[in-house]
Amino acid sequence: MCWMDVFYHPLWAVSTALLAFVVRLQRRVGWDPRACPVRLTGKTAIVTGANTGIGKFIALDFARRGARVIMACRSEARGMAALKEIREKSGNSNIHLQLVDLSSMESVRKFAERILEEEKALHILVNNAGVSGLPKQLTKEGLDMTFATNHLGPFLLTNLLLDLLKSSAPSRIVTLSSLNHKKGQVDFSHFHGENLTYLMDTVYNNTKLHNIICTSELARRLKGTDVTANSVHPGVVMTEVMRHYPFIIQLLFNIIGFFFFKVSTYLLFTDTIII
Numbered sequence: 001m002c003w004m005d006v007f008y009h010p011l012w013a014v015s016t017a018l019l020a021f022v023v024r025l026q027r028r029v030g031w032d033p034r035a036c037p038v039r040l041t042g043k044t045a046i047v048t049g050a051n052t053g054i055g056k057f058i059a060l061d062f063a064r065r066g067a068r069v070i071m072a073c074r075s076e077a078r079g080m081a082a083l084k085e086i087r088e089k090s091g092n093s094n095i096h097l098q099l100v101d102l103s104s105m106e107s108v109r110k111f112a113e114r115i116l117e118e119e120k121a122l123h124i125l126v127n128n129a130g131v132s133g134l135p136k137q138l139t140k141e142g143l144d145m146t147f148a149t150n151h152l153g154p155f156l157l158t159n160l161l162l163d164l165l166k167s168s169a170p171s172r173i174v175t176l177s178s179l180n181h182k183k184g185q186v187d188f189s190h191f192h193g194e195n196l197t198y199l200m201d202t203v204y205n206n207t208k209l210h211n212i213i214c215t216s217e218l219a220r221r222l223k224g225t226d227v228t229a230n231s232v233h234p235g236v237v238m239t240e241v242m243r244h245y246p247f248i249i250q251l252l253f254n255i256i257g258f259f260f261f262k263v264s265t266y267l268l269f270t271d272t273i274i275i
């Protein structure tokens, strides 16, 4: 008998399947946002990319806790669908949609103008929207699409809304980064799509490093203002984040993710790393 035969024994398959399901169950310990005692009544929050994935559940959590939530989305149809769902699930009607394309600095400026005109206060800004795996693509403004969406747009937005955040203090800015920033590089020519390798998540990694550098510097400059700025790695979460990757990569992500990754409904308080 060859030692490899042990892998063909039915017990092997049964114990592997059992182990996989134990891991899956253990990873999926339920988390109920309603269990959080902190209320956000009277607080106004903006969440970018709030129509799906992590952003949608952040918006839902804020809504359940009584905040006025502004969902900053680029698609009216997807934004409205998520808005209806969040209103229904939370019972909070103070949820609003404002359109913004974070890859366009013109759109970010118009969005910020509207917010400054319409909102008396802003207590929470969550820079959540992001893309990964895009091929080389320049925006009309001559910026690399991934850099514009993940870093330049959120950076501009934060700075345009900073005075309102300061006048509403205590307030906070949270930027979704990623542990992948460790593989990132800083080179300002990247902003215009120069000297970049468009392979899998290489451009994404660079943008996530910029998120952290700028947020850390902002936090330093905001000391004493009662406005905090943090970058956060949410863990690996089953969302639409892989949608621009080749089919085979998406398939692998989903298979591995089924057992090991988080789903966005319970990510907010599990394994999240503040960077």
Ligand SMILES: NC(=O)c1ccc[n+]([C@@H]2O[C@H](COP(=O)([O-])OP(=O)(O)OC[C@H]3O[C@@H](n4cnc5c(N)ncnc54)[C@H](OP(=O)(O)O)[C@@H]3O)[C@@H](O)[C@H]2O)c1
Binding pocket: 048, 049, 050, 051, 052, 053, 054, 055, 072, 073, 074, 075, 078, 100, 101, 102, 103, 104, 127, 128, 129, 130, 131, 149, 176, 177, 178, 179, 233, 234, 235, 236, 237, 238, 239, 240, 241, 242
């Ligand atoms: N999922 C993970 O494992 C993971 C790990 C580390 C960090 N993160 C970070 O977490 C954040 C959220 O990711 P996710 O996993 O929830 O991804 P997702 O499911 O793909 O959601 C991304 C959101 O960003 C929006 N968006 C993309 N481009 C935009 C633009 N130009 N203007 C405005 N909105 C735009 C999308 O809107 P549309 O639906 O209209 O495209 C969508 O609402 C990202 O910053 C990501 O880098 C995620």
